[in-house]
Structures are given as structure tokens and as C-alpha cells.
Amino acid sequence: MITTPSQQTSTQTTIPLLALCLGYFMMILDVTIVNVALVDIKEHLSANVTGLQWIVDGYALVFASFLLTGGALGDRKGSRTVFLAGLALFTLASTLCSLAPTLLVLQIAHQMWKGDEKPYQGKQYQLGRPLNSPSSVQKPHPPILIGGAGERKTLRLVAQYGDACNFSLTSLGLSEAQRKLSVLREHCQSIGRPYTDIEKTIIKRIHLTRDGREKSLTPAAAIAYFRELAAMGIDQAIVSLPNVADLAPFDLFATEIIPAVEQIEVAGR
Numbered sequence: 001m002i003t004t005p006s007q008q009t010s011t012q013t014t015i016p017l018l019a020l021c022l023g024y025f026m027m028i029l030d031v032t033i034v035n036v037a038l039v040d041i042k043e044h045l046s047a048n049v050t051g052l053q054w055i056v057d058g059y060a061l062v063f064a065s066f067l068l069t070g071g072a073l074g075d076r077k078g079s080r081t082v083f084l085a086g087l088a089l090f091t092l093a094s095t096l097c098s099l100a101p102t103l104l105v106l107q108i109a110h111q112m113w114k115g116d117e118k119p120y121q122g123k124q125y126q127l128g129r130p131l132n133s134p135s136s137v138q139k140p141h142p143p144i145l146i147g148g149a150g151e152r153k154t155l156r157l158v159a160q161y162g163d164a165c166n167f168s169l170t171s172l173g174l175s176e177a178q179r180k181l182s183v184l185r186e187h188c189q190s191i192g193r194p195y196t197d198i199e200k201t202i203i204k205r206i207h208l209t210r211d212g213r214e215k216s217l218t219p220a221a222a223i224a225y226f227r228e229l230a231a232m233g234i235d236q237a238i239v240s241l242p243n244v245a246d247l248a249p250f251d252l253f254a255t256e257i258i259p260a261v262e263q264i265e266v267a268g269r
Contacts, residue, residue: 023086118130160191166201208249227264232267233269
């Protein structure tokens with residue numbers, strides 16, 4: 001078969017074009033997957049709007065950085081070589097993401113802490129002899145705190161493996177946190193574990209001032225807030241302060257809030 005120069009040119013143009021379209025399709029597909037997954041990310045990891053924006057922006061930033069780098073490398077190493085290397089790297093990274101462990105880590109940790117050295121066979125990990133040496137000081141094992149508020153997966157893992165849970169009240173209101181606790185209680189009932197075995201903790205950013213200026217909390221308002229948390233069954237509150245350079249909020253916590261909160265009884269305890 002004899003091919004004319006025009007036919008050769010057409011073939012040489014079509015194949016690279018199809019390859020570029022395939023690569024671009026994979027990129028668009030991955031971006032779509034990230035955006036579709038935002039709902040589940042928000043639910044399972046208690047991410048707020050800012051966190052979700054950073055997930056999307058972080059992906060775009062990395063993509064743009066590699067795009068510029070790939071262009072420069074293409075001029076030096078050849079476009080074909082760089083394109084194939086990028087395609088392989090993208091495929092490998094996507095595969096590793098799909099293999100990210102979830103409850104396997106908890107299962108392995110529990111087996112080691114129990115002193116069970118039998119081989120572990122999981123989907124991602126196969127261990128010939130799970131061994132924890134030296135053994136942990138706390139018995140039967142160090143407390144496991146699981147953060148997140150996903151109802152179908154995270155809270156079920158808390159009920160099954162966790163010694164404590166943690167909700168971010170930056171993204172959840174008190175009523176929603178109360179509902180999440182009810183879901184956790186249901187998971188505990190379904191597996192036959194006492195709900196009271198699990199320590200409930202929250203994390204919250206609190207703007208504290210003496211006079212309540214700029215929509216901040218006064219010490220009295222903060223104490224009332226912690227009292228409301230205790231009535232819900234929250235055992236501990238972890239707080240962060242936006243004005244960390246100002247020593248006044250720390251002094252208010254140390255001298256007024258902590259002594260008062262120590263006297264509050266937690267519901268169910």
C-alpha cells in the first residue's frame with residue numbers, strides 16, 4: 001500500500017490530537033470528580049466553605065504549576081516524553097488516592113495492641129506479623145480520637161473503634177451537633193456498645209473580649225456557651241483564639257472562664 005504525503009500528514013496530525021484530547025478529558029474528569037465529591041467531603045470531614053474552596057483552589061494551583069513546568073520541560077526533553085511521563089504520573093497518583101486506607105489502620109492498630117501477631121490480610125495491607133514493640137504504656141491501648149461528623153462512615157467508626165470523637169463547631173451549629181450525637185448513639189446501639197464509653201469533644205474558634213466588642217463573647221457568654229455544650233453531653237471543648245497576640249483573652253480564660261467551667265457537670269456523666 002502506497003501512502004501519499006497528504007495521508008501521512010493527516011495521520012501524524014490525528015494521533016497527537018487524539019492523545020491530547022484523551023489527556024485533557026482525564027484532567028476534566030478528575031476536576032469533575034473533585035467537585036462532585038465536595039458534598040461527601042463536607043459531610044465526612046466536617047469541612048467548612050473555606051476548606052472546600054481550598055480543596056478546589058489547591059487542585060487548580062498544583063495543576064497550573066505543573067502546566068508551566070511541563071511546558072518548560074517539553075522544550076528541553078521533548079513534548080512526547082513529557083506528555084507520556086505526566087500521563088503516567090497522573091495515573092499513578094489517582095491509583096494511590098483510590099487505595100488510601102480508612103478503617104484498615106484502626107483494625108491493624110487494635111490487633112497489634114491486643115498482642116495478636118497473626119497475619120493480617122486486608123485489601124491494601126498484608127502483614128505477616130503485626131507487632132507493637134515496645135508496648136503502649138496505657139492499657140489496653142492509647143485512646144483513639146476520631147474527628148469528623150460523617151453519619152454513614154465516620155460516626156460508625158467512632159462507635160466501633162473510637163474512645164473519643166471530635167466535631168468542629170466552626171462548620172456545625174449546636175442543633176446540628178446534637179443531631180450528630182443522636183446518630184452516634186444509634187450506631188452504638190446497633191453494635192451493642194454503651195454510648196457513654198465514648199468521650200465527646202468539640203473544637204471551636206472563640207473570639208473573647210472583656211466587653212463583647214466586635215461580635216465577640218464576654219466571659220459570661222462564653223461560660224453560658226460551655227454550659228450549653230455540657231448539657232448536650234460534650235465532655236471537653238478545644239478552643240482556638242483569633243487574637244493570639246493579645247494576652248487579655250488568655251487571662252480571661254485562666255481567671256474567670258476555666259474556674260467556672262470546671263464546676264459544670266456534663267450530662268450523662
